[in-house]
Amino acid sequence: MNKEENSGEMNLSKMKMDTIENEKCPMCQKDTLMLYETEQDIPFFGKVFIFGMQCKNTECNYKQNDVEAEKQGEPSKIEFTVENTKDLNVRLVKGSEATVRIPQLKMSVEPGIASDGYVSNVEGVLQKFKHILEVERDTADEDTIRKKAKNLLKRLWKVECGDEKLTVIIEDPSGNSAIISEKTIISSLKGKKK
Numbered sequence: 121m122n123k124e125e126n127s128g129e130m131n132l133s134k135m136k137m138d139t140i141e142n143e144k145c146p147m148c149q150k151d152t153l154m155l156y157e158t159e160q161d162i163p164f165f166g167k168v169f170i171f172g173m174q175c176k177n178t179e180c181n182y183k184q185n186d187v188e189a190e191k192q193g194e195p196s197k198i199e200f201t202v203e204n205t206k207d208l209n210v211r212l213v214k215g216s217e218a219t220v221r222i223p224q225l226k227m228s229v230e231p232g233i234a235s236d237g238y239v240s241n242v243e244g245v246l247q248k249f250k251h252i253l254e255v256e257r258d259t260a261d262e263d264t265i266r267k268k269a270k271n272l273l274k275r276l277w278k279v280e281c282g283d284e285k286l287t288v289i290i291e292d293p294s295g296n297s298a299i300i301s302e303k304t305i306i307s308s309l310k311g312k313k314k
């Protein structure tokens with residue numbers, strides 16, 4: 121299994137999609153931007169539109185992705201606890217306005233200008249957190265931060281082996297996100313300040 125399949129990331133090159141080439145890139149200003157749009161049917165969730173842009177200028181590489189559910193839900197808090205290795209394969213949709221939090225690691229990924237929407241699985245999300253921690257472990261100036269990152273990485277490895285439980289929370293005011301499992305707990309985000 122290659123890494124891409126493992127992380128559950130969408131492989132755009134394998135999908136049938138509509139593209140518009142040679143648009144002006146907002147970053148490098150060259151006419152090397154490709155816009156694309158495709159859709160995917162996700163069992164027990166429905167149709168998801170996947171769209172974005174990607175600059176083909178290799179010195180730029182600007183890209184931005186987003187997803188939109190055909191049946192948009194309410195603003196919601198979505199909670200899922202990883203209890204075993206099978207749970208890592210659970211499908212997941214994250215809209216670009218969503219915040220992903222892992223309280224046990226005291227970590228969150230907030231939406232921002234460069235925040236992507238994507239279709240992935242639980243393992244794919246853990247990989248993203250792992251990557252952030254690996255960068256901290258390798259580049260942080262402070263010894264304590266490096267050490268903390270190292271310890272959190274160890275915990276993530278345990279989760280990936282099914283030895284430790286971990287709760288992943290997605291908060292999405294746009295209602296485009298989902299974790300597709302009967303174990304998922306969905307509650308309303310209404311009345312909660314951002």
Ligand SMILES: [Zn+2]
Pocket residue numbers: 145146147148149150152175176177180181182
């Ligand atoms: Zn560019």
